[in-house]
Amino acid sequence: MFVPVPTPEEMSRWDAAAASSGISEETLMESAARAAMDCLREEAGKRRLSPAGASVLLLAGGGNNGGDAFCMARHLLDAGAAPVLVCAKEPDAYHGAALHWLRVAMSLGVPVVPADDWVKGDTRAPAAPDIVVDALLGTGFHGKLRERETSFVEKLNALSAPFVLAVDVPSGLSARSGRPSPTAVRAHVTVTFQAAKPGLLLPEAQDYTGSLIVRPIGMPRAVQEADPPSFRTWLCTRRLDRGAPYTVEHGLSPRLEEIFDAPSVPEGRGPAHKGAAGRVLVAGGCPSYTGAPCLSAWAALRSGAGLVMLAAPEPVLNAARISMPALTLHALSGKAPDNAWCAEDAQTLAETLPTFGALVFGPGLGRSSGAADMTEALLQLPHRPPMVIDADALFALAQRPKLLSLLRPCDVLTPHPGEAATLLGVGVRDVQADRFGALRSLAALAPAVWVLKGEGTLISAPDEPSVISPWQVPQLAVAGSGDVLAGVIGALLARGHAAPLAATLGVWLHALAGLRLAGEFPLRGNGPHDIANILPRVLGAAGEPSREDSCPSF
Numbered sequence: 001m002f003v004p005v006p007t008p009e010e011m012s013r014w015d016a017a018a019a020s021s022g023i024s025e026e027t028l029m030e031s032a033a034r035a036a037m038d039c040l041r042e043e044a045g046k047r048r049l050s051p052a053g054a055s056v057l058l059l060a061g062g063g064n065n066g067g068d069a070f071c072m073a074r075h076l077l078d079a080g081a082a083p084v085l086v087c088a089k090e091p092d093a094y095h096g097a098a099l100h101w102l103r104v105a106m107s108l109g110v111p112v113v114p115a116d117d118w119v120k121g122d123t124r125a126p127a128a129p130d131i132v133v134d135a136l137l138g139t140g141f142h143g144k145l146r147e148r149e150t151s152f153v154e155k156l157n158a159l160s161a162p163f164v165l166a167v168d169v170p171s172g173l174s175a176r177s178g179r180p181s182p183t184a185v186r187a188h189v190t191v192t193f194q195a196a197k198p199g200l201l202l203p204e205a206q207d208y209t210g211s212l213i214v215r216p217i218g219m220p221r222a223v224q225e226a227d228p229p230s231f232r233t234w235l236c237t238r239r240l241d242r243g244a245p246y247t248v249e250h251g252l253s254p255r256l257e258e259i260f261d262a263p264s265v266p267e268g269r270g271p272a273h274k275g276a277a278g279r280v281l282v283a284g285g286c287p288s289y290t291g292a293p294c295l296s297a298w299a300a301l302r303s304g305a306g307l308v309m310l311a312a313p314e315p316v317l318n319a320a321r322i323s324m325p326a327l328t329l330h331a332l333s334g335k336a337p338d339n340a341w342c343a344e345d346a347q348t349l350a351e352t353l354p355t356f357g358a359l360v361f362g363p364g365l366g367r368s369s370g371a372a373d374m375t376e377a378l379l380q381l382p383h384r385p386p387m388v389i390d391a392d393a394l395f396a397l398a399q400r401p402k403l404l405s406l407l408r409p410c411d412v413l414t415p416h417p418g419e420a421a422t423l424l425g426v427g428v429r430d431v432q433a434d435r436f437g438a439l440r441s442l443a444a445l446a447p448a449v450w451v452l453k454g455e456g457t458l459i460s461a462p463d464e465p466s467v468i469s470p471w472q473v474p475q476l477a478v479a480g481s482g483d484v485l486a487g488v489i490g491a492l493l494a495r496g497h498a499a500p501l502a503a504t505l506g507v508w509l510h511a512l513a514g515l516r517l518a519g520e521f522p523l524r525g526n527g528p529h530d531i532a533n534i535l536p537r538v539l540g541a542a543g544e545p546s547r548e549d550s551c552p553s554f
Contacts, residue, residue: 005231008139017223025097033071035215039191052080054130061136062089067098069135132161136171166190170208178202202456203472233468277306278494281356284363285316292364299487299532313339342370346377357494362393372396379406386410390486398422407446414451461500473514480528
């Protein structure tokens with residue numbers, strides 16, 4: 001099942017729409033504070049800390065996050081704690097709901113200390129608090145921390161408190177990119193409201209968020225439906241959540257569950273004939289790279305494809321004959337010297353291509369001019385099936401960008417950061433510094449499905465919310481892992497699944513395969529064959545959607 005992942009701007013619009021519907025800002029703030037307080041009790045309790053008798057420092061910013069802290073201070077006081085509010089603004093400078101809840105807290109006797117005095121060592125704030133609540137900056141923060149804010153963040157990080165809870169987002173961390181700007185609070189737990197924000201789901205953010213917990217605050221269904229989010233991610237069930245950086249209490253209504261739901265698991269044992277199970281053609285390889293296309297072909301078989309054909313130069317076919325007799329083989333035209341690719345090889349595939357449900361093209365293809373000629377000729381063939389375009393075929397597209405106009409919504413492109421950088425004409429660091437921006441730029445190149453691989457894989461499809469894969473799986477960081485993913489997606493395409501679903505489900509199954517391997521290879525050491533070979537067990541545990549569920553809207 002999927003859950004929504006709104007950008008900070010979209011979340012702000014949800015808040016405004018909720019207020020317009022009659023839900024006061026004070027009510028939403030109180031709901032957020034109650035959710036954060038419940039999370040604090042549970043997570044601090046796991047560390048044998050109780051609010052009762054605890055000294056609690058709450059760092060409150062000038063916006064709504066500060067208001068959340070003001071509400072929490074009241075609840076902490078009621079729980080028997082000794083809360084102290086450290087405020088970034090003078091009390092009279094607050095306004096709206098935040099000012100309302102600050103006055104309530106002050107009227108009940110909660111001490112208030114100016115943040116600048118706290119940095120200088122004001123003794124009214126605990127020097128060694130049992131619990132710290134970071135509510136300085138919210139998800140709307142962008143750019144870089146100012147010098148004053150940086151001093152607050154550094155002071156908080158220097159406290160070494162037993163338990164630090166960040167409210168909505170660790171201060172200084174971009175909820176858009178998941179990166180510190182340039183530093184950020186390092187929390188043990190981050191509780192974010194109603195839905196995770198994109199940057200919080202990227203694995204690199206975990207050093208700052210700690211455990212990420214999503215809690216509902218009563219955002220109306222109609223508000224979310226009227227302004228659908230740009231992203232979504234998986235709702236992890238208990239049996240599949242190992243490696244995911246977050247837990248979710250989504251609180252979705254049945255109708256929203258339908259919107260964000262993953263397809264249901266089919267009953268029965270699946271197709272009994274190999275033709276009905278999907279036919280995949282894998283084309284790639286060269287004398288220097290014989291293994292890549294073989295890995296893709298093997299992964300397609302392991303993902304349930306009924307028949308897999310490998311079209312490749314003779315050295316690749318020789319390797320396949322020895323190691324994978326289950327494959328059917330297709331030789332090249334032989335019109336190019338030294339077992340190289342050429343444009344004529346596309347014509348040798350032209351007649352057989354329509355009999356396949358998917359074509360995986362590019363693993364190990366090489367970067368010769370003949371490989372580029374083959375890419376151009378292949379993309380111009382009529383009636384070609386949906387394609388997974390990977391590896392060196394992406395390099396050919398970068399060298400001949402006019403070919404991007406030949407791509408279709410049923411095609412899936414799977415660049416890693418280096419290949420994405422080549423396609424976009426930027427550096428790899430630029431891609432990694434703004435993966436969401438890189439995904440948007442890739443999507444602008446062609447109206448196809450784009451899978452930007454790496455930690456926190458991102459998937460873009462035309463007219464669909466983008467998908468964030470939140471898993472960090474060291475067992476997948478091995479040469480050949482991407483070839484396996486291409487084969488998985490190819491098998492799903494061949495069984496008739498729409499390209500957005502095939503790509504999303506393929507990434508999901510690939511991640512689950514890596515997570516399953518973590519038990520046997522906790523310190524890595526697995527190879528790509530191990531990833532492919534465990535896929536049948538992953539499919540059996542996770543299930544697969546039926547063809548009737550394979551629609552563009554997932």
